[in-house]
Every structure is written in C-alpha cells, then in structure tokens.
Amino acid sequence: MSPRQMVRPGGRSARVQESVHAAVRALESEVGRDALTVPLIARRAGVTPSTVYRRWGDLRELLSDVAVERLRPETEPEELGSLAADLTAWTELFLDEMASPGGRAYVRDALLGDPDGGNAGQCSAYAAEQIEVVLARAAGRGEAVPDVETVVDRVVAPLMYRILFRPAGLDASYARALVAGLLDPFGR
C-alpha cells in the first residue's frame, strides 16, 4: 500500500495524492486505461514523474491505490427492516458493483499493484464494515445474527471467488441463495 494511509488530510502530500488520483480518473475516461503512463498522469496532475515514482513506486501501485478508492462504498447499506431483506439488498448491490466490467478491473488492479496486500485488505475491510452495519441494525431489532466473518465466508467470498475464478452462473438469484443459505439456520 502507498504511504497514503499516513497522509495528513489537507497537507501538501494529500493535495498531491488527490490531484494524481484525479488525473488518473480523468485520463482513464479520455484515453483509456491501457494508454496511461506515469509521465502522462504527472503532466495532467501538475507534478513531476519523479514525484509519482517516489510516492507510488510504479504505475501498477498507483492504479491499485486508485482502484481501492473507487471500491470504497459511497453509501450506507439500505435499511429495509429485517436482516434477510437488508443483507439480500446489500449482497445484490455488492455483486452488481464488483461483477461490472469496471468493478472487475478495479478488483484486479487493487490486487495486482499491491506488494504487501494492504489494498486487497482494504477492499475486504470495506465489505466487512458494511456487513457490520447490517448486522448491528438487525441485532438492535432483536434478531439473531451471524458474526461478520461468517457472512464474509458464506456470502462475500463465494461472490468474489466466482467473479475472479469461476464466473459461470453468477447472477442475482445465486447471490440471494447465498444469503438464504446462510440465514436459514437462524430460523428464516
């Protein structure tokens, strides 16, 4: 993972990061991902290529950091009033986002340019945090809830495994069946 985690918000280093990330996002849509180069990104961001290399090491690590930012959930999970409904809605949305062409590319980028595994771990933490919100709401309503690692194993892991390794049959009904299979022992 880049030193991003240590960046002081609003400091120069945070501004460099934001302008470089913004340059990557803009150039991705203008020239396409395969045409991205560090000099091109640096010119658009108004920094020197050596600033980018010092900070990110290489293009793959930069793209990995940008991918993790793109995979950060933008909204709280929807609240529909039952664990089954909330977890099913979250799971369908997670599948839509991760299995989309953009989502697949970001997941691959996040994994690829990630020598120490920090970015992949952040992707997993985003999913676990959203699941924790769903579970805490359900527990607050007095529902029996599985623990978050069980939901990761039973719902997130099969979806991500199939997105990466075994895409046949990966659809919303499969995602709903994963949630139903998990919650069944809890009396639903």
Added chain:
Amino acid sequence: MSPRQMVRPGGRSARVQESVHAAVRALESEVGRDALTVPLIARRAGVTPSTVYRRWGDLRELLSDVAVERLRPETEPEELGSLAADLTAWTELFLDEMASPGGRAYVRDALLGDPDGGNAGQCSAYAAEQIEVVLARAAGRGEAVPDVETVVDRVVAPLMYRILFRPAGLDASYARALVAGLLDPFGR
C-alpha cells in the same frame, strides 16, 4: 489464455511451449522472478523473443500460463475412508499449497496475466476436479454428499478469498472448520 489448449501434443508448438516453460522455471530459481525478461527466457529456451511474443503476447501472460501449470494437482486426493476425512485432508493440503509464498505468487500470476479469464478458470477447474473425485468416492460408499459447487462455495472460495484479501486467521483449524460446517447438515 495462450493457444496452449489447442497445442497438438508432441508437435513443434508443444515442444516450444515445454522449452519456454522449462526456461521460466529454471530462471525463476536461478535469477528470481523479478529478473525475468522475455529475451532472457527466449535465449534459455533456444527460441527467438518474437516467438514468445507471438505465442504469449507478453511476459505476464507467459507467467500466467506457467503458473497454471504449476497449480495443476500432481496426485489424486488421499482416500481415508470417509467424506469428512477425505475432504478435510484435501482441504488442508489445498490450503498448504495455495497459501505458501510460491502458491500465492502463482495464484496472483495466474489471475493477473489472464485477459480472458481462462487461466483463472483452469485453476478453479483443478480444484473442482479433485473435489469431484472425493465426492464420487463418498457417494460410492453410500454417504450423503453435497454437490461440487456447494463445496466450492463453502470451502474453496473462503480459502482463496482469505489468501488474496483477508489472510488474518487463515490456518489449518480454520480450514477444518469450513469442512465441518459444510458437512454438519449431512449428519456428521
């Protein structure tokens, strides 16, 4: 995936593939993975770099094909006499192989140099084929067995997800618990 699948065994193209794969394996141990280049590999394999580029596109696709070969299981799953024992033994071995530094590197290579997903699919097919052997033996003994896709979701997917995204707590007892949790509904 490279045209490997279409290669006629024993043909020139098969000999080129074997010599290039052998060159990659030899150079990986001699100079290390990060020092590998297509010209270096081609020289060792006794072919021209353009042969490698024509056949594999780039170094990453070549490394992806070599990784899939390395991930091919070399032995049949051990037969211990019960589904629980056989699946537990296979799962512990699968975790040992995939979570080892070499295994993690091969899984990453297989995934990342794989524009069309064929190599990742082959990795998944290797695991599914081994599981099918375990399940067929158990069914032959009259045991109740889950279907192979359920074993992929409940055992293979959590292990691979945690290897790639969430390694904390990934050990043999976790692997055994995945198998026990899957087989419990079947009366064990």
